[in-house]
Amino acid sequence: MTPPHTVIGLPRRRVDGRAKATGQTRYADDLAMPRMVFAKLLRSPVPHARIRSISTERAASHQGVHLVLTGRDLPVPYGILPVSQDEHALCVDKVRFVGDPVALVVARDEESAADACELIDVSYEPLATIADPEEALHTQEPRIHDYGDHGNVHKMVAMQFGDVEAALADADEVFEDVFFYEGNTHLALEQHATVAYLDGDGKLVVYSSTQTPHYLHRALAKALAMPARHVRVIAAPNGGGFGGKSDPFNHEIAAAKAALILGRPVKITLTREEVFYCHRGRHPVLMKFRTGVKRDGSITGVDLQTILDGGAYGSYGVASTFYTGALQTVTYHIPKYRFRGCRVFTNKAPCGPKRGHGTPQSRFGQEVQLDRIAERLGLNPAELRLRILEHPDALTANFLHVRTIGLGECIRRVVNASAFDSRHRHMGRGRGLGLACSSYLSGAGLPIYWNDMPHSSVQLKLDRSGGVTAFCGASEIGQGSDDVLVACVAEVLGIEPFDVRAVTGDTDLTPVDLGSYSSRVTLMMGNAAIQAAERARDILAHAVGRKLDVPKNRLVFAERRVFDAENPDRGLSFRDAICTAEAMTGAVGATGSYTPPKSEARFKGGGVGPSPTYSYTAAVVEVEVDESTGWIAVPRVWVAHDIGRALNPTLARGQVEGSVYMGLGEALMEEQAYRRLPPRLSNALVHKFPSMLEYKSLTSLDMPEVFTELVENPDPAGPFGAKEVGQGPLLPIMPGVANAVYDAVGVRIDEVPITPEKVVKALADLAAGKPGRFGPASFPDVRWPDPLFVPPPWEGGTGEAINERRRDKPAPTGASRS
Amino acid sequence: MTDTVGADRVLVRLVVNGEPASVAFAPNKTLLEVLREDLQLTGTKHGCELGECGACAVLVDGVPVLSCLTLGLACEGKAIRTIEGVANGSQLHPLQAAFADLGGSQCGYCTSGMILTSLALFEHNPQPTRDEIREALSGNICRCTGYQQIVDAVEAAAAILRQQSPVPAVSIRS
Numbered sequence: 001m002t003p004p005h006t007v008i009g010l011p012r013r014r015v016d017g018r019a020k021a022t023g024q025t026r027y028a029d030d031l032a033m034p035r036m037v038f039a040k041l042l043r044s045p046v047p048h049a050r051i052r053s054i055s056t057e058r059a060a061s062h063q064g065v066h067l068v069l070t071g072r073d074l075p076v077p078y079g080i081l082p083v084s085q086d087e088h089a090l091c092v093d094k095v096r097f098v099g100d101p102v103a104l105v106v107a108r109d110e111e112s113a114a115d116a117c118e119l120i121d122v123s124y125e126p127l128a129t130i131a132d133p134e135e136a137l138h139t140q141e142p143r144i145h146d147y148g149d150h151g152n153v154h155k156m157v158a159m160q161f162g163d164v165e166a167a168l169a170d171a172d173e174v175f176e177d178v179f180f181y182e183g184n185t186h187l188a189l190e191q192h193a194t195v196a197y198l199d200g201d202g203k204l205v206v207y208s209s210t211q212t213p214h215y216l217h218r219a220l221a222k223a224l225a226m227p228a229r230h231v232r233v234i235a236a237p238n239g240g241g242f243g244g245k246s247d248p249f250n251h252e253i254a255a256a257k258a259a260l261i262l263g264r265p266v267k268i269t270l271t272r273e274e275v276f277y278c279h280r281g282r283h284p285v286l287m288k289f290r291t292g293v294k295r296d297g298s299i300t301g302v303d304l305q306t307i308l309d310g311g312a313y314g315s316y317g318v319a320s321t322f323y324t325g326a327l328q329t330v331t332y333h334i335p336k337y338r339f340r341g342c343r344v345f346t347n348k349a350p351c352g353p354k355r356g357h358g359t360p361q362s363r364f365g366q367e368v369q370l371d372r373i374a375e376r377l378g379l380n381p382a383e384l385r386l387r388i389l390e391h392p393d394a395l396t397a398n399f400l401h402v403r404t405i406g407l408g409e410c411i412r413r414v415v416n417a418s419a420f421d422s423r424h425r426h427m428g429r430g431r432g433l434g435l436a437c438s439s440y441l442s443g444a445g446l447p448i449y450w451n452d453m454p455h456s457s458v459q460l461k462l463d464r465s466g467g468v469t470a471f472c473g474a475s476e477i478g479q480g481s482d483d484v485l486v487a488c489v490a491e492v493l494g495i496e497p498f499d500v501r502a503v504t505g506d507t508d509l510t511p512v513d514l515g516s517y518s519s520r521v522t523l524m525m526g527n528a529a530i531q532a533a534e535r536a537r538d539i540l541a542h543a544v545g546r547k548l549d550v551p552k553n554r555l556v557f558a559e560r561r562v563f564d565a566e567n568p569d570r571g572l573s574f575r576d577a578i579c580t581a582e583a584m585t586g587a588v589g590a591t592g593s594y595t596p597p598k599s600e601a602r603f604k605g606g607g608v609g610p611s612p613t614y615s616y617t618a619a620v621v622e623v624e625v626d627e628s629t630g631w632i633a634v635p636r637v638w639v640a641h642d643i644g645r646a647l648n649p650t651l652a653r654g655q656v657e658g659s660v661y662m663g664l665g666e667a668l669m670e671e672q673a674y675r676r677l678p679p680r681l682s683n684a685l686v687h688k689f690p691s692m693l694e695y696k697s698l699t700s701l702d703m704p705e706v707f708t709e710l711v712e713n714p715d716p717a718g719p720f721g722a723k724e725v726g727q728g729p730l731l732p733i734m735p736g737v738a739n740a741v742y743d744a745v746g747v748r749i750d751e752v753p754i755t756p757e758k759v760v761k762a763l764a765d766l767a768a769g770k771p772g773r774f775g776p777a778s779f780p781d782v783r784w785p786d787p788l789f790v791p792p793p794w795e796g797g798t799g800e801a802i803n804e805r806r807r808d809k810p811a812p813t814g815a816s817r818s
Numbered sequence: 819m820t821d822t823v824g825a826d827r828v829l830v831r832l833v834v835n836g837e838p839a840s841v842a843f844a845p846n847k848t849l850l851e852v853l854r855e856d857l858q859l860t861g862t863k864h865g866c867e868l869g870e871c872g873a874c875a876v877l878v879d880g881v882p883v884l885s886c887l888t889l890g891l892a893c894e895g896k897a898i899r900t901i902e903g904v905a906n907g908s909q910l911h912p913l914q915a916a917f918a919d920l921g922g923s924q925c926g927y928c929t930s931g932m933i934l935t936s937l938a939l940f941e942h943n944p945q946p947t948r949d950e951i952r953e954a955l956s957g958n959i960c961r962c963t964g965y966q967q968i969v970d971a972v973e974a975a976a977a978i979l980r981q982q983s984p985v986p987a988v989s990i991r992s
Binding site: 013014016017018019020021022023024025026027029030032186187188189190191237238239240241242271272477478479480650651653654657658659660661662691692693697699700701703705706 | 854855858859860861862863864865866867868870871873900901902904905910913914915917918919920921922923924925926927928929930933951952953955956957958959960961962963964965966967968969
């Protein structure tokens with residue numbers, strides 16, 4: 001007999017809700033300590049230059065200054081990916097973008113530190129700058145980095161699953177479309193902050209707004225050349241992350257170094273402008289889709305090419321590159337598939353992971369192209385998608401193992417709720433509906449650095465107070481990870497969430513969880529928490545069963561009691577159960593861990609894309625387009641998300657609505673775009689609008705009504721059947737808007753963001769008899785390396801590339817124009 | 819009237835969350851800095867320090883202001899209400915309870931500003947429509963929620979407050 005859930009699935013106040021509503025949550029910048037001093041970074045005003053000399057004497061003797069550090073003090077490089085250890089906390093011999101830090105000043109207050117920064121003389125020898133992928137592909141020298149595939153190409157990847165050219169030749173129609181997705185940034189409301197200090201025992205503590213305390217821990221140990229066991233990282237609750245606090249940052253490492261030298265607490269808080277230059281946000285991506293279809297809509301093959309503008313450092317970029325091509329196949333059945341992706345370095349703020357990491361860009365292209373395909377074939381866009389959905393438990397052409405798929409149900413729900421079938425193409429001039437779908441990972445199948453240890457672990461302490469403490473390295477960034485941890489433990493042990501204390505994101509106290517990225521925490525930490533709680537329950541059941549002389553498998557844990565299922569009066573309170581166990585066998589504790597299943601993708605690059613299971617989303621966006629101004633209003637969005645199971649529906653709904661919000665920002669207005677200053681002003685590439693006022697995002701007045709449906713079909717891979725919800729629901733929004741604009745006014749905007757001037761331009765073209773389209777004209781003729789050839793499962797493939805050994809190196813020149 | 823303390827500080831008398839406070843600080847400090855650094859009231863947040871995000875909103879004599887754009891010096895004799903002064907002892911204000919219960923807070927960083935701005939709205943409009951709530955909060959940026967659950971929370975709190983006594987749980991103007 002399984003009692004009904006008493007915590008899971010019920011709307012509930014999140015465990016950190018009270019602290020947030022009372023202002024008690026301590027974010028990194030809220031920490032103040034005795035003798036604390038303040039740091040500021042001097043950042044490069046030039047985009048690309050050799051550092052000839054840095055003179056710090058005047059700054060060091062400025063009133064109130066305690067310390068000035070430069071690159072010489074921190075010579076060890078680091079970076080989030082083992083293959084891209086290309087950052088220094090402070091630039092050593094070269095600056096690569098406006099905003100690259102060259103010195104750290106520590107002073108009694110921020111003002112003195114900022115003043116002293118102005119007294120540092122840096123002599124720069126300017127180098128030619130690279131502004132965009134086109135320039136990067138054509139510029140062999142100077143190289144922004146002396147590593148990477150060649151010239152300013154960071155990484156080229158090419159893989160082919162089946163004979164795609166034959167598949168396209170077999171098709172009734174082949175669609176070729178080029179799309180551009182502009183970069184944008186996370187704009188988390190909290191500016192990054194770090195406080196570093198030496199604990200009483202002399203060990204280093206770094207308290208920081210980070211999504212990935214474990215990876216920061218590793219980076220600090222490396223860059224500071226000290227044993228990780230003597231470094232403690234505490235992830236403060238993040239005031240929003242969205243991927244923007246997932247890299248180890250120069251300010252964290254430099255502040256830690258300063259604390260080690262000074263022996264006193266050092267705080268650094270970035271200004272909003274600095275946060276824009278820290279970035280690590282959405283890569284601008286130019287992409288080309290060639291898709292072959294039969295008249296019934298079935299896809300014969302897809303050939304995808306992407307070029308990512310990486311900015312000045314590697315960051316997560318190699319993974320981002322693979323992600324632009326990884327998840328097409330888990331949504332729709334694609335029997336033959338080729339993906340070629342290329343990431344280049346440019347002299348701009350580094351790009352990295354933002355909500356949806358690498359997948360929203362190509363999702364945009366794919367879903368807009370499907371809208372075109374549906375129209376050409378005379379199919380309803382929803383019907384087309386329902387015909388080509390990937391099947392549950394499928395192994396895709398690129399060896400991703402799909403588990404449950406609720407996408408069909410999601411499509412049906414949004415189509416019904418929005419009356420899509422009767423309104424699409426029938427709303428009259430200026431009004432329209434657009435449909436789009438997506439899928440996303442519930443956690444990456446592989447860690448950032450290769451190891452075979454668990455991805456998440458949870459440790460429980462149960463004591464005679466009747467309370468349970470749950471320790472886990474996961475970091476709370478607003479998504480509700482603490483709530484998931486507490487809910488899973490409370491549910492299994494039959495106690496109230498309020499009886500459980502979460503201790504998270506502290507590398508000294510908590511077992512490792514890899515961090516809040518790739519939508520992995522609910523699934524991985526949740527499973528680890530369940531395992532730990534079940535083990536703890538077993539310890540208690542063993543003791544209680546002995547004491548009451550009841551077989552332990554007959555004991556029920558519910559309502560803060562442990563009792564005999566056949567005689568519910570016979571039992572102990574949860575507290576007495578712990579006391580009994582503690583008396584019988586000593587201190588009560590348990591651990592649980594989670595490691596994702598091994599992937600079937602055994603080719604090089606196959607590590608990006610596998611996930612224990614995938615979430616699915618469908619959305620219908622309604623727009624009203626003013627044809628004279630191009631202004632797009634979005635009055636309503638319907639979204640249905642295949643979540644497996646909503647652990648706390650209130651939080652799940654918030655993740656969906658927040659994703660819709662962020663997706664609309666990307667679709668309509670958000671741009672991390674750059675402009676060149678005139679040559680007399682260093683030719684610098686500077687952010688067009690590094691302020692919250694000018695970097696437009698939706699306000700409460702711009703936000704449409706969102707009708708959210710959670711499709712619950714529990715997935716065996718997830719804790720209580722749960723899949724991710726934090727990222728996936730963002731993905732269909734941008735193509736949904738583009739498809740709705742087409743429905744409204746008949747122009748295709750093949751570019752994000754879809755701004756009024758682009759709509760007006762396309763409408764003017766349409767009126768002049770030209771194609772009503774705004775978007776990139778062509779895709780560069782990239783000299784791709786020969787692809788890895790991996791036969792898909794249905795051609796007898798084993799998941800290995802049959803040509804891996806004789807894979808050719810890419811040609812020395814990156815590109816030529818076609 | 820403001821006193822100076824030594825050469826570089828001014829002494830300012832405020833009433834903060836109903837309690838008189840005399841604070842000495844550098845005259846160029848903003849109210850945000852005075853609250854966070856001199857009074858340790860870190861519940862007031864900052865997202866830009868340029869008046870663009872609304873995270874730092876507090877009430878000055880009942881009116882919502884951006885504390886990052888307000889000089890501490892300009893607050894002499896004024897009543898300041900911050901998030902720390904919203905609950906009645908350990909009992910949450912209905913707004914706080916609603917934000918916590920209904921998903922109004924995710925990362926929580928905009929929450930203080932949202933709650934104080936909503937309090938000010940209730941002062942002149944105890945029965946706001948959803949559109950009026952959106953209008954009142956349009957200067958407060960939230961990057962997590964998409965605003966919908968924030969509007970839900972404010973709407974729910976307004977309903978609860980109307981059922982309760984006509985006097986709000988805590989009044990700073992007493």
